[in-house]
Amino acid sequence: MDTKMKRIDLVGGLNAIAAAYRHWTEDLVIDDGSTYQLVRDVVDLLTDITSDSLSFADTLFPFVLSEPANVKKHHETVRHLVESIENQDAPNIEIWCITLMGTLDRYLRRLEQDARQAADSVRALEGHTYTDLLMAENDWRTATLLSARYEQMRLSHQLRVGVRKAKSSVEEAQRAAEDARIAAGIASGSKLTERFEALAKRHFWASTIFRILTTLGVLGGLVGLLLAPLDQFGSGPATDSGTAEAILRVSLLAAVLGLATYFGRQAAYHRDVSTWASTITEQLLTFDGYIDPVDDVQLRDQMRAAFAARVFGSSPESKEEPGLTLSSPVLSEVAAMFAKASSPRP
Structure with missing residues (x-):
């Protein structure tokens, strides 16, 4: 060598x-x-x-x-x-x-x-001689220009490396931001799922309690209606006493049915909210997997917007079903029936 x-x-x-x-x-x-x-x-x-x-x-x-x-x-x-x-x-x-x-x-x-x-x-x-000096200075100029070219190449390479590193840093920052956004979305989604799950359980137990109260109210009212000592209210003639007893029984029945109706409506409302919250919980757990196969970005955004409107929209409202009152035609018919049955036969 x-x-x-x-x-x-x-x-x-x-x-x-x-x-x-x-x-x-x-x-x-x-x-x-x-x-x-x-x-x-x-x-x-x-x-x-x-x-x-x-x-x-x-x-x-x-x-x-x-x-x-x-x-x-x-x-x-x-x-x-x-x-x-x-x-x-x-x-x-x-x-x-x-x-x-x-x-x-x-x-x-x-x-x-x-x-x-x-x-x-x-x-x-x-x-x-002038020629010798010109040749020597030309050689020096050639060497200087070549050194300057090398320096330019070196600086150009450093600039390219700097741009590449800056681009890489930007990409890393974008990936970090995207990872943070996804992590935040997962955390918030998990928290949201927990809240809807807790809401579903809370309304389920409320619905169960109101169902039990409805059943106990109706049964208690019927038992009380049958066992109530109403003879003390019949101090007048037999016809008046029978009518008063019928009206009192119908009034008591109306109060019991009205309270039972209220409990029933509350039970239905809490049942609807519990069912709605349970459905939202299941959808939150499965929504990402549901839209993953969709390649159209615009369609995915529309599906997310529609789902967000459903999740963050209002909860189901209670159905305004009127309960039984004293002015109800049903109770009027019941009162007439009791009065007719209580009147003396000719």
Whole structure:
């Protein structure tokens, strides 16, 4: 292996990198645009360094690398870069490109320094010709422009990396916000489900209690009606006593039926609310799975809006069913029946 590397020795690595670059150019553009641009910059820089326009460098600074370890490292860098390009390994492509650019940067900075010193030496030399000075300054300008181009490439790469990281940060922030929104939705949905479940249980027990009260009220009223000592109210003639007893029984029956009707209406109302809350609970638990197969985003939003209107809408209202009162036709008929039955037979 060579212990030193001249400028012309860079051509072998350039050809290998350029061949791999041309073969995988389309894939690199698709996979990672910044990596594609970085490889192209390295190829262009190597092309300029090995061109005839830089032939003066062979006299000013003949060796790109002068240490055997550095020469070996350069060859390994080129080999790893070619393998990374062939494997479309964007992270490693970037690593090896930056390593190779570091070697070229050190060479160009040294070349620019030597070219400036050479131009200064020609300018300070007594009896120098205009042509010699013009050539020395042109060589210095060429080296300076090439160093400036490298610096531009380096800054462009840093800018691309910064844009890529900023884009990645924005995407991560968006994903975090979406995850937080989903987590909040799951938490609030779970809390909402618990509240509707508790509402359903509360109204279920209220409905059960009012059913029991309705049954006990009716049974208690009937038993009380049959066992009530009403003889004390019949202090007048037999006809008046019978009529008063009938009216009293009908009044007591009306009161019992009215109270039972109220309890029944409350039981029905709480039963409806309990059923509604239980249905909402089941829908909350299954709604996400129900709309998951729907691909149309607009349709999904409409379904969510309709479901939200149902969930956050008003609860079922109690049915306004009139109870039995003393003015009810049914009780009038009952009172007439009792009065007729209580009147003495001729």
